[in-house]
Amino acid sequence: MKYLAPATALAVAAAVPAFAQQSDDRCTALRDAVVDGAAVTSARVVPAGDTLPAYCEVRATARPAISIEVRLPMEGWNGKFYQAGCGGYCGILGRADASGGWVNAMRPGLERGYATATSDSGHLGLSVTDASWAMSNPGAERDWGWRSIGETNRVGQALVSAFYDGAAAEQAIFQGCSTGGRMAHVAAQRYPEMFDGIISGAPAMDYTGLVGTKMAWLVQANTDAEGNQILGPGEADLIGEAVMSQCDATDGTEDGLIADPRACDIDLSALACNGEDGEACLSTAEMDTLEKWRQGPRDSSGAQLYPGGIPEGSERFWWLWLTGNPDGAGKLVPAFVTDFGRYMAFPTDPGPEWSPQDFDFETDPAxxxxxxxxxxxDSPDLSAFREAGGKMIVWHGWADSIVTPYKTVEWYEQAAEEAGGEAALEENVALFMIPGLDHCGILPGQDGLNAASVDPMTPMEAWLNEGTRPMSVMAE
Structure with missing residues (x-):
């Protein structure tokens, strides 16, 4: 897993002061760097600003079409490498870094002196819900699925060596959330020796089950015979109030957070309208949709096709993912499943005429x-990663209504069984389920709980460098 033999590592460590400060010319000279199977397209110095040091920004294309950005500290490089994933269908280079946050961004690594890298996963998309690039394009699907992970690392490491006098990174960390979390799990399985540490947040680890089957179920359940939406933002508020009144104190504390939705034996039958419909109750159709959302996708025999349903406590976030808001924003779940079904889900793409209403729960899962x-x-077999000595932190919000936390818990339990017990798995994997947290902490929850409340990087560094197993991923 390390990139340097012990003797080489000592030589590099001794040489660090010699290249602690790099010149501007050395950065721009990377425009002429030769990297197998790739071409450098630009190199420039970006001055220090905010919390980031001055760095050399290099952009390259790994053939055929993986756009990669590498950021190399102009001084104070810590001798290590940090790679970030991307969200949704990706397709927008550096999108996460433009937000100022840390999820799927190079920021956490660069702030700490790492050489950092990310990619667009192999295509240009108009938005993170745009999958039209995948239409009859198996090469691009492979790049998005797994190849961009390895190519970003390969090109990034080559540029590190070119910039820092032939030195190689002595440690590598990967961080991603949502699709970036899927990439984290893929990295552990396809590239088990590439990363010493892997940080996976809210992992959409199985797009076919999650986006293909589950999201089609959610959309069909919330669409009436005329194609109209059944549950909207007003109903979400009503449901959320009822859920919190029954579940908040289940963990012994009334704090606006549900510690584990599975512990709440909830009964929402009192929300049903008796006689006339009204804003303070749910119609028969709305109650039916709610029940289907809570139980998750099933076939005609009643067999569960995907673990769990939408967790209680996530209702305040439904507008972004499920129902939209009165201004017409949100409803990303329908957008994701529509493009996935049209362009990515099946061996032969049905194309733009396909709708989530076309998904057949009897035949399409196969x-x-x-x-x-x-x-x-989503394979629970981490044996190769564990044998390589890798460490993995997985974190997920219990109030995630798009990437179900129940799948993450199921995966962890299966991984523990595969490893020979939870004690054995805990040597390499730490799972943290966070009450009240939205998907990747995008929207603020109770008391402002969001992505800024989470810091998995500090405990990961302590685990790798000091051998201290993480006890929390909450920011101090």
Whole structure:
């Protein structure tokens, strides 16, 4: 897993002061760097600003079309490498870094002196819900599924060596959330020796099950015979109030957070309208949708097709993912499943005429298996990663209504069984389920709880460098 033999590592460590400060010319000279299977397209110095040091920004393309950005500290490089994933269908280089946050961004590594890298996963997309690039394009699907992870690392490491006098990174960390979390799991399975530490947040580790089957179920359940939406933002508020009144104190504390939705034996039948419909109750159709959302996708025999449903306590975030808001924003779940079904889910793409209403829960789950081999990272077998000595932190919000936390818990339990017990798995994997946290902490929850409340990087560094197993990922 390390990139240097012991003798080489000592030589590099001794040489660090010699290249602690790099010149501007050395950065711009990277425009002429030769990297197998790739071409450098630009190199420039970005001055220090905010919390980031001055760095050399290098952009390159790994053939055929993986756009990569590498950021190399002009001084104070810590001798290590940090790689970030991307969200949704990706396609927008550096999108996460433009937000100022840390999720799927190079920021956490660069702030700490790491050489950092990310990619667009192999295509240009108009938005993170745009998957039209995948239409009849198996090469691009492979790049998004797994190849961009390895190519970003390979090109990034080559540029590190070119910039720092032939030195190689002595340690590597990967961080990603949502699709970036899927990439984290794929990295552990396909590239088990590439990263010493892997940080996976809210992992959408199985796109075929999550986006293909579950999201189609959610959309169909919330669409009436005329194609109209059934549950909207007003109903979400009503449901959320009822849920919190029954579940908040389940963990012994009334704090606006549900510690574990599975512990609440909830009964929402009192929300049903008796006689006339009104804003203070749910119609028969709305109650039916709510029940389907809570139980999750099933076939005609009643067999569960995906673990769990939408967790209690996530209702305040439904507008972004499920229902939209009165201004027309949100409803990303329908957008994700629509493009996935049209362009990515099946071996032969049905194209723009396909709708989530076309998904057949009797036959289509089996048809997804081909592409599952390209995209998914939900195998519980981490044996190769564990044998390489890798450490993995997985974090997920219990109030995530798009990437169900129940799948993450199921994966962890299966991984523990595969490893021979939870004690054995805990030597390499630490799972943290966070009450009240939205998907990747995007929207603020109770008392402002969001991504800024989470810091998995500090405990990861302590685990790798000091051998201290993480006890929390909450920021201090």
């Amino acid at each position: 048809r997804l298996e081909t592409m599952a081999q390209v995209y998914n990272g």
